[in-house]
Amino acid sequence: MPETAKIKGPLGIIAGRGSLPCVLAEAASARGLPFHIVGIRGEADDKIERYPHTWVKWGEVGKMFQTLDRNECGDIVIIGGVSRPDFSNFRLDSGAIKTLPFILSLGKGGDDNVLSRVVRFFEQKGYRVHGAGDVAPELLAKQGVLGKTKPSADDHDDIELALSVVDALGRLDVGQATVVAKGYVIAVEAAEGTDAMLTRCAELRDIGRTGRSGRAGVLVKAPKPGQEERIDLPTIGPNTVLKSAAAGLAGIAVAAGHVLIADRDNTIATADREGLFLLGLSLEGRDGV
Amino acid sequence: MPETAKIKGPLGIIAGRGSLPCVLAEAASARGLPFHIVGIRGEADDKIERYPHTWVKWGEVGKMFQTLDRNECGDIVIIGGVSRPDFSNFRLDSGAIKTLPFILSLGKGGDDNVLSRVVRFFEQKGYRVHGAGDVAPELLAKQGVLGKTKPSADDHDDIELALSVVDALGRLDVGQATVVAKGYVIAVEAAEGTDAMLTRCAELRDIGRTGRSGRAGVLVKAPKPGQEERIDLPTIGPNTVLKSAAAGLAGIAVAAGHVLIADRDNTIATADREGLFLLGLSLEGRDGV
Numbered sequence: 001m002p003e004t005a006k007i008k009g010p011l012g013i014i015a016g017r018g019s020l021p022c023v024l025a026e027a028a029s030a031r032g033l034p035f036h037i038v039g040i041r042g043e044a045d046d047k048i049e050r051y052p053h054t055w056v057k058w059g060e061v062g063k064m065f066q067t068l069d070r071n072e073c074g075d076i077v078i079i080g081g082v083s084r085p086d087f088s089n090f091r092l093d094s095g096a097i098k099t100l101p102f103i104l105s106l107g108k109g110g111d112d113n114v115l116s117r118v119v120r121f122f123e124q125k126g127y128r129v130h131g132a133g134d135v136a137p138e139l140l141a142k143q144g145v146l147g148k149t150k151p152s153a154d155d156h157d158d159i160e161l162a163l164s165v166v167d168a169l170g171r172l173d174v175g176q177a178t179v180v181a182k183g184y185v186i187a188v189e190a191a192e193g194t195d196a197m198l199t200r201c202a203e204l205r206d207i208g209r210t211g212r213s214g215r216a217g218v219l220v221k222a223p224k225p226g227q228e229e230r231i232d233l234p235t236i237g238p239n240t241v242l243k244s245a246a247a248g249l250a251g252i253a254v255a256a257g258h259v260l261i262a263d264r265d266n267t268i269a270t271a272d273r274e275g276l277f278l279l280g281l282s283l284e285g286r287d288g289v
Numbered sequence: 290m291p292e293t294a295k296i297k298g299p300l301g302i303i304a305g306r307g308s309l310p311c312v313l314a315e316a317a318s319a320r321g322l323p324f325h326i327v328g329i330r331g332e333a334d335d336k337i338e339r340y341p342h343t344w345v346k347w348g349e350v351g352k353m354f355q356t357l358d359r360n361e362c363g364d365i366v367i368i369g370g371v372s373r374p375d376f377s378n379f380r381l382d383s384g385a386i387k388t389l390p391f392i393l394s395l396g397k398g399g400d401d402n403v404l405s406r407v408v409r410f411f412e413q414k415g416y417r418v419h420g421a422g423d424v425a426p427e428l429l430a431k432q433g434v435l436g437k438t439k440p441s442a443d444d445h446d447d448i449e450l451a452l453s454v455v456d457a458l459g460r461l462d463v464g465q466a467t468v469v470a471k472g473y474v475i476a477v478e479a480a481e482g483t484d485a486m487l488t489r490c491a492e493l494r495d496i497g498r499t500g501r502s503g504r505a506g507v508l509v510k511a512p513k514p515g516q517e518e519r520i521d522l523p524t525i526g527p528n529t530v531l532k533s534a535a536a537g538l539a540g541i542a543v544a545a546g547h548v549l550i551a552d553r554d555n556t557i558a559t560a561d562r563e564g565l566f567l568l569g570l571s572l573e574g575r576d577g578v
Contacts, residue, residue: 175474
């Protein structure tokens, strides 16, 4: 899967929400790969302005392609979440009007359907779409215990149940994450995202709806079976660890090689400090992963 | 399933959270069935004090049985959600200490495991455990369109996907409800309950994470396959309709005969006023329902 060697750049980084676009930009800089960020206004973080960049609004499809072409970006990575297009607040440029049927189709269907359509759309225009892990394999979670804390036998039971949940839902193109504690499924992620789900778990714990005695339970993140891994790879970072700690969880388990760790050293150090385990699961051989 | 005729009473109503214990008390009164409510302190609504009642604290198992026996309640209904026992704030009476291994077991496992254990526990003590629908069948959702608004073809597609989600999760003893809009699974219920899930859907809509153009999507509630339907039957009421309306949904579909409507006339009137459809689905013949 790592095909870094094939990517000569310049790399176009189409940037949505969160810290990942900048993390990827750093990784590209570190290996001397030239790049240009196309930031989606209202989604991408202002910090992309530290790097070569251009802002586009939702719907400025023509400007986006012009930017990629002017910077000779034949290779692209699409990274960071985006909201579903809000058609009531949409600026259609001439490039967009030509692709209107495609854009309208983005308002319907599960995440994976939508993302596969986005990838095909760029590929049909002649761009080569890569995953962040193809450009910077060091961003992917490695297998095994990643910090100092080890999961207990109970934790492993919770991990197994959580994997069943992620698997059953993934087949229906729902979520990538769940929280299980003592054999009880506390939360299932759908459109709200992992941070919001963990906040909910902390609230449920605070109001006594779930157990409060000591640290127990696990956050599990894994891609859906057959997921378009070039966009929307499940991601964790230091904030995920802090929110898991606030929810009283014992640790986090992710699919090794299929989940991004946004700031690895800091993420592992935070887990060590909070006493949470951080585990990279080998899911090879499991269905569809 | 309706076995009202068999229940002579007095009926013991073991009351957890929400309005259902009082709704059931009203239904019992209406048919002249004598009853006594055992309210769990910190869970049950103060309104149970309008009816013959006794309060017990979590862990006062001995007092609960004494109350049931003094009132000659051989038939019982357990109704309204309860939190998982919080063992750090637990008053153990002598009845509880004898049943400590059982009580401790309630801290572990999925809802359905826990509830089945509760039913078996009462049955082993010689009580006959009934569902609220056995006592008052009129509380169960009927089949078909229940109000004035009818679901569209798109709504039916969303209902089908939602049923697949509830079905897949139910097999893992998770949740009874999900929200789907335009083929996209917005939210899946686990420990937080339906109201909290709907609040989340409204928030996701407000911040533009899901579509905002017009009313779309459906809340589906159905029991888990093989669910212990004598406790914890999925329930909707006027508040469910109002929260679904706030989340921008087009309607609500529930498993006919397997979901309680807490205040039917008001629930249907609210749906009519808000323009939401309310549908009782025939799920006979589907797996496990």
